[in-house]
Amino acid sequence: MTIKHILQLSLVLLILSCNNDYSLTKIEGKRIEINDSLNGNSEIEAFIKPYRENVNKNLDSVISYATDTYTKSDGDFNTAIGNLMADAVFSQGNPIFNKRTGHNIDMVLLNHGGIRSIISKGKITPRTAYEVMPFENSIVVVALKGIQMVELTEYLARAKRAHPVSDQFQLILDKNGDIKSATIHGEPIENDKTYYVATNDYLYNGGDRMDFFQPNDSLYVLNYKVRNVLIDYFKEKDTLNPKRDNRFIQMNN
Numbered sequence: 001m002t003i004k005h006i007l008q009l010s011l012v013l014l015i016l017s018c019n020n021d022y023s024l025t026k027i028e029g030k031r032i033e034i035n036d037s038l039n040g041n042s043e044i045e046a047f048i049k050p051y052r053e054n055v056n057k058n059l060d061s062v063i064s065y066a067t068d069t070y071t072k073s074d075g076d077f078n079t080a081i082g083n084l085m086a087d088a089v090f091s092q093g094n095p096i097f098n099k100r101t102g103h104n105i106d107m108v109l110l111n112h113g114g115i116r117s118i119i120s121k122g123k124i125t126p127r128t129a130y131e132v133m134p135f136e137n138s139i140v141v142v143a144l145k146g147i148q149m150v151e152l153t154e155y156l157a158r159a160k161r162a163h164p165v166s167d168q169f170q171l172i173l174d175k176n177g178d179i180k181s182a183t184i185h186g187e188p189i190e191n192d193k194t195y196y197v198a199t200n201d202y203l204y205n206g207g208d209r210m211d212f213f214q215p216n217d218s219l220y221v222l223n224y225k226v227r228n229v230l231i232d233y234f235k236e237k238d239t240l241n242p243k244r245d246n247r248f249i250q251m252n253n
Helices: 003-018 042-059 080-101 126-132 146-159 226-236
Strands: 064-066 122-124 138-145 169-173 179-184 194-200 218-225 248-250
Touching: 042 126, 080 138, 080 194, 080 218, 080 226, 126 226, 138 146, 138 226, 146 169, 146 179, 146 194, 218 226
Parallel strands: 169 248
Antiparallel strands: 064 122, 138 194, 138 218, 169 179
């Protein structure tokens, strides 16, 4: 409904409020398609221009450099770009979490589908972070018992997808795809121990069928968007050179 139609309807309602002899029988509207044929408003364009230029200047400022091109399709179980993202969340999020709670994040779990672009070789800008993570997802830390951590590892083993995990965690599958070992800080998972897992709010709420986050002992909201994590991490790193490693692998024999 356009502004014109809203005003017409308001007038009709005003008349009805003054005279009970009138009754509303029909409302008609016309669909106006918004496309390239509509002329822009020069005054509005002139007003917006300096703000647009300033935003683009900030988005295109160089904050780091990538030594290679990184894509989420470069590995079956872990990828360089996924490892970078998970490690960035730990690096930037753990000091905040520790300051608030006195605890440390034990591992990070993100989702493969949340990586929306490659990181191209060359100059890295804030725009890079917006392209890789265009969503408004924020970091949360969930306190999980070891038995739920077992569910987490079983989920990853079933998915057989390169969901990003930080390097405090290691999951090794045998040649048949069964779990051979799962460790945190190099130690086997203990069923009764509490572990602090950083993830994003989308996954915490059951995204990608990750329903093992609830119920939980505690939830900590860091008010820190994953995109901003990446920007801050890029600024701290003069050069980006992430690698695939053995944090999540399958043995051949």
